[in-house]
Amino acid sequence: MGGLDGRPGDSAASRPLLRLIILRFASLAITLVAVAAAIFLILEVLPGDPAAIMLGTSAREDTLAALRHELGLDRPALERFVLWVGGLLQGDLGTSITYRMPVSALVADRLAITIPLSLLAILISTAIAIPLGVLAAANRDRGADRSVLVFSQLGVAVPNFWLGILGILVFSTALGWLPAGGFPGWSSGLWPSSKALVLPAFALALPQAAVLTRVTRSATLEVIGADFVRTARAKGLSERATLRSHVVPNALIPVATILGLQLSFFFGGAILVENVFNLPGLGRLAYQALAQRDLVVIKDVVLIFSGLVILVNFAVDLGYLVLDPRLRSRA
Amino acid sequence: MLKRPLAAALFVAAGLLPAHAAKTTLVVSLPIEPPGLDPTIAAPVAIREVTWVNLFEGLVRLDRDGRVQPLLAKSWEVSPDGLTYTFRLQDGVKFHDGTAFDSADVKFAFDRARAPNSTNAQKQIFAPIDAIETPDPATVRIKLKEPTGNFLYYLGWGDAVIVAPETAENNKANPVGTGPFKFKSWARGDKVELIRNPDYWQPGKVKLESVTFRFVNDPQAQVAALRAGDVDAIPNMAAPEVFAGLKKDPRFTVVAGNTEGEIVAGLNNAKKPFDDPRVRRALMHAVDRKTLIEGAYSGFGQPIGSHFSPNHPAYVDTTGVVPHDPAKAKALLKEAGFGSGLAMTIKTPQMPYASRSAELLTAMLSEVGVDLKIVPTEFPAKWIEEVFKNKDYDMTIVAHTEPLDIDIYARDSYYFNYKSDKLKAVIAEAARTVDEKARFAKYAEAEKILAEDVPALFLFQLPKLGVWNAKLKGMWENYPIPSADVTEVYWVD
Numbered sequence: 001m002g003g004l005d006g007r008p009g010d011s012a013a014s015r016p017l018l019r020l021i022i023l024r025f026a027s028l029a030i031t032l033v034a035v036a037a038a039i040f041l042i043l044e045v046l047p048g049d050p051a052a053i054m055l056g057t058s059a060r061e062d063t064l065a066a067l068r069h070e071l072g073l074d075r076p077a078l079e080r081f082v083l084w085v086g087g088l089l090q091g092d093l094g095t096s097i098t099y100r101m102p103v104s105a106l107v108a109d110r111l112a113i114t115i116p117l118s119l120l121a122i123l124i125s126t127a128i129a130i131p132l133g134v135l136a137a138a139n140r141d142r143g144a145d146r147s148v149l150v151f152s153q154l155g156v157a158v159p160n161f162w163l164g165i166l167g168i169l170v171f172s173t174a175l176g177w178l179p180a181g182g183f184p185g186w187s188s189g190l191w192p193s194s195k196a197l198v199l200p201a202f203a204l205a206l207p208q209a210a211v212l213t214r215v216t217r218s219a220t221l222e223v224i225g226a227d228f229v230r231t232a233r234a235k236g237l238s239e240r241a242t243l244r245s246h247v248v249p250n251a252l253i254p255v256a257t258i259l260g261l262q263l264s265f266f267f268g269g270a271i272l273v274e275n276v277f278n279l280p281g282l283g284r285l286a287y288q289a290l291a292q293r294d295l296v297v298i299k300d301v302v303l304i305f306s307g308l309v310i311l312v313n314f315a316v317d318l319g320y321l322v323l324d325p326r327l328r329s330r331a
Numbered sequence: 332m333l334k335r336p337l338a339a340a341l342f343v344a345a346g347l348l349p350a351h352a353a354k355t356t357l358v359v360s361l362p363i364e365p366p367g368l369d370p371t372i373a374a375p376v377a378i379r380e381v382t383w384v385n386l387f388e389g390l391v392r393l394d395r396d397g398r399v400q401p402l403l404a405k406s407w408e409v410s411p412d413g414l415t416y417t418f419r420l421q422d423g424v425k426f427h428d429g430t431a432f433d434s435a436d437v438k439f440a441f442d443r444a445r446a447p448n449s450t451n452a453q454k455q456i457f458a459p460i461d462a463i464e465t466p467d468p469a470t471v472r473i474k475l476k477e478p479t480g481n482f483l484y485y486l487g488w489g490d491a492v493i494v495a496p497e498t499a500e501n502n503k504a505n506p507v508g509t510g511p512f513k514f515k516s517w518a519r520g521d522k523v524e525l526i527r528n529p530d531y532w533q534p535g536k537v538k539l540e541s542v543t544f545r546f547v548n549d550p551q552a553q554v555a556a557l558r559a560g561d562v563d564a565i566p567n568m569a570a571p572e573v574f575a576g577l578k579k580d581p582r583f584t585v586v587a588g589n590t591e592g593e594i595v596a597g598l599n600n601a602k603k604p605f606d607d608p609r610v611r612r613a614l615m616h617a618v619d620r621k622t623l624i625e626g627a628y629s630g631f632g633q634p635i636g637s638h639f640s641p642n643h644p645a646y647v648d649t650t651g652v653v654p655h656d657p658a659k660a661k662a663l664l665k666e667a668g669f670g671s672g673l674a675m676t677i678k679t680p681q682m683p684y685a686s687r688s689a690e691l692l693t694a695m696l697s698e699v700g701v702d703l704k705i706v707p708t709e710f711p712a713k714w715i716e717e718v719f720k721n722k723d724y725d726m727t728i729v730a731h732t733e734p735l736d737i738d739i740y741a742r743d744s745y746y747f748n749y750k751s752d753k754l755k756a757v758i759a760e761a762a763r764t765v766d767e768k769a770r771f772a773k774y775a776e777a778e779k780i781l782a783e784d785v786p787a788l789f790l791f792q793l794p795k796l797g798v799w800n801a802k803l804k805g806m807w808e809n810y811p812i813p814s815a816d817v818t819e820v821y822w823v824d
Contacts, residue, residue: 046712047712047713047716048716049712049716053712053715054366054374054375054450058374058452058455058733058736062454063450099504100503101519165552165555168552168555168559173555173559176560180558181561275549278545278546278547280520288364288520292366
């Protein structure tokens with residue numbers, strides 16, 4: 001379709017893109033419906049009565065019944081499922097059981113932290129991992145390579161919440177450079193808000209950077225041994241130029257795959273890190289909602305996380321098209 | 332001469348020179364975020380910590396020693412038969428939205444709490460009420476169905492604060508009370524901000540201009556924020572091992588006080604062999620409370636022999652009734668037919684005090700031939716379902732944080748499955764007794780019955796581990812009621 005305006009170069013690139021987008025959205029819809037049904041069923045069998053949690057152990061049976069009625073928990077499961085999905089289709093996420101406010105408002109505030117945090121973490125992680133991985137591969141079995149491997153081994157072994165606590169001790173308690181936790185709110189300005197995200201983003205990013213470094217290193221090593229690289233060298237290209245224009249672009253494809261998987265991981269890792277740093281993000285909301293059995297919020301947040309993961313995978317697939325010209329021309 | 336400016340510069344650098352004026356803002360770190368800000372519709376302690384006497388006020392309140400004091404009622408009379416309470420209300424009290432407070436608000440608040448569709452977590456406070464009369468705007472007359480010894484005391488709780496008919500519906504998100512602080516904002520997941528109420532009926536009572544409650548779940552993160560100066564006070568922290576380390580730091584005031592929380596290892600008294608008092612007593616004899624407190628709570632916390640707070644004037648020391656005596660424990664088990672051993676489980680929630688205590692109990696009980704297996708559970712959701720509702724357990728362990736809750740052992744549906752007519756009679760008698768001294772004597776009697784009968788292993792009183800800036804005065808040392816009263820808090824230079 002894109003070729004109608006007569007620019008030949010366009011059609012080749014956009015047709016697979018369009019197909020990809022349609023396929024992706026179809027799979028997004030199917031996955032979300034499956035996730036919705038699964039999470040609803042899981043929460044049905046998960047022990048825990050939100051009314052009993054809200055009213056404690058001294059509440060009388062009539063009081064519990066009054067709250068269950070108020071929350072709509074006394075309706076049949078099927079009716080609740082239909083009401084929930086029907087609401088979702090109209091863009092209504094429902095009302096939080098614990099906060100008693102619209103989930104959409106809660107989630108919007110939380111995403112304004114979790115998405116920038118994850119993006120910052122992935123930025124840090126790639127900025128560290130790709131140069132280090134290439135450096136290690138280019139200096140295989142030499143000092144630089146060994147140091148990088150030690151770093152990555154350490155990074156893989158260290159859990160991110162522990163790294164977070166360590167970061168607080170050093171940069172907040174001892175040095176006083178960065179806040180120890182909490183979030184001032186975007187309204188307080190870009191700098192104070194970003195400052196609050198620096199330590200958590202590093203805590204999230206470093207273990208992932210370690211994994212990504214190893215992937216980059218091995219992908220680069222694989223490409224370095226390939227025929228076309230030898231050809232490039234034989235043409236008389238310098239080692240540096242070979243690396244830059246032949247090795248790295250080809251090595252980035254597996255790296256992109258891992259990066260996509262990692263971004264999904266960042267959303268999960270955010271649950272731990274947001275709790276350590278007391279950031280009111282989506283991860284902390286999920287954690288609190290689960291402890292409080294805020295069934296409405298849990299269902300919505302799990303759906304949103306699933307949607308985000310699917311969107312990220314979609315973005316990674318688009319990334320392949322950019323990184324690998326063969327995928328574009330094959331269509 | 333050279334030395335002095337140098338010294339001054341050093342002092343400035345160290346931040347030790349007095350400021351021009353004392354600070355009037357306060358940041359308090361609380362472990363749990365409240366699920367709403369209306370203490371009259373839900374149970375969580377976190378709601379009371381933010382709102383009780385800071386935002387909302389009752390007819391009476393409890394002071395830091397747990398005694399009933401006048402608040403919105405300046406005085407009251409109780410009829411000789413104990414059935415009629417006549418309250419005279421304070422003059423010139425306004426709600427935060429500017430509307431006047433009078434007897435109609437009291438009637439509204441209590442009628443709302445005892446209505447059929449009420450979700451008040453302590454509805455039983457209002458159960459004795461027969462009628463509420465408002466002869467004039469400054470007088471409330473409450474008639475009871477039967478004499479109720481602790482009626483006034485319970486009116487001091489967060490569940491009985493006075494709310495206005497115009498605003499009650501929205502209090503969960505936008506609380507409107509009569510207290511010295513007004514609600515300013517709530518960044519969900521992060522903090523609640525209160526500011527001073529300029530029209531408060533006791534002018535000059537509070538010195539702070541604003542209070543921020545920040546919700547930080549992780550004790551390490553709480554302490555890091557305190558050390559970094561981001562928060563001024565942690566009124567009650569859950570990590571005794573971290574707390575002990577703060578004692579050496581001169582920047583902070585560190586106080587280990589008492590709460591109303593009893594940590595007990597509840598037994599399923601209806602299940603064999605725990606229906607046999609000899610078995611229950613044997614389990615209690617096997618426990619060395621001192622060692623348990625050392626291991627589970629770094630030595631903070633007072634041993635208890637029954638279900639009663641040492642803060643309360645009716646407390647009697649019953650720790651010697653069934654003392655640590657492994658030989659006696661073995662003898663009792665043998666007598667009950669378990670000379671060759673007994674296998675049982677303890678449903679253990681995730682709180683550190685619970686899992687540590689359970690591990691120590693396992694070790695102590697193994698010495699008398701009891702094989703105690705730890706079965707993890709999740710508090711509150713799973714625990715309420717499995718233990719509290721379904722009573723599917725042998726032994727469990729939780730802190731009972733409600734003040735004056737010894738009557739739980741007289742409740743038929745309670746999770747202990749404990750049925751003692753003797754105790755029920757004493758508790759009922761105490762509830763009816765208006766005379767304080769006679770009522771306290773009844774409580775003492777109930778404490779002794781429990782200590783001897785051991786429906787639960789009585790372990791220790793949960794301490795209140797408070798740490799705050801050394802320049803901060805007026806914080807509470809003990810918690811006679813779950814709260815974080817900041818109305819008397821101020822900074823000194």
